[in-house]
Amino acid sequence: MKNAFIKTLKNTLSTAKLPGLLAHDSMRPKLISGSGQNLARDFNKFHQASVLIVLYPEHNTLFFPLIERTADGGIHSGQIALPGGKINPGENSIECALRETTEELGIDCSHLDILGPLSATPITPSQFMVSPMVGYLDAKPHFNPCPQEVKNFFNVSLDELTDPKNIKTLSRMPHREALYDIPYFDFQGKMVWGATAMILYEFLSIIKSIIRPDA
DSSP: OOHHHHHHHHEEEEEEHOOOOHHHHHHHOOEEEEEEOOOOOOOOSSSEEEEEEEEEEEEEEEEEEEEEHHHHHHHHOOEEEEEEOOOTTOHHHHHHHHHHHHHHHOOOOOOOOEEEEEEOOOETTOOOOOOOOEEEEEEEOOOOOOOTTEEEEEEEOOOOHOOOOGGEEEEEEEEEEEEEEEEEEEEETTEEEEHHHHHHHHHHHHHHHSSSTTO
């Protein structure tokens, strides 16, 4: 069953129109009152980055890892994220995603099957355009996270991703001189929000279109 699902997922990512902006908007923080940040939105000038959803089988389902970044004082310090980072000169999105995943989680990506891309996702506060990739390993990898970049990591099942009870909202959260409603995934007590949540919601939308095509 997993092999059939992976085959269908790969075909869907290569041929279907991705949900993109519509899916992203479902998990985008919503301005409730006050003035939002005046952030530059010339996406052509954004830095290019890539992240990877690494699917692998265990306990008759599929899992993928998320990392908790170290508290280094950066704009995304301490956040929950997919493994990934900035694209180096001469790299493409796939090469970057594989390199960063290997560096951050210490897993062997040499036999990873790239299933396809998700929609490019702008992160306006840090001026990055992120290209998410979806990949598959046919066995659970050995994890050896880099302590300089990764404080912790945990694995999320597709059962958790597709459970609607794990989508929640923090209401009227203050940020600077504004209030926001912040949608997020609650995975094992960890809050996954922002660009990572937007990427995962698009992935969720695609999975739902495969397992419940008439929904």
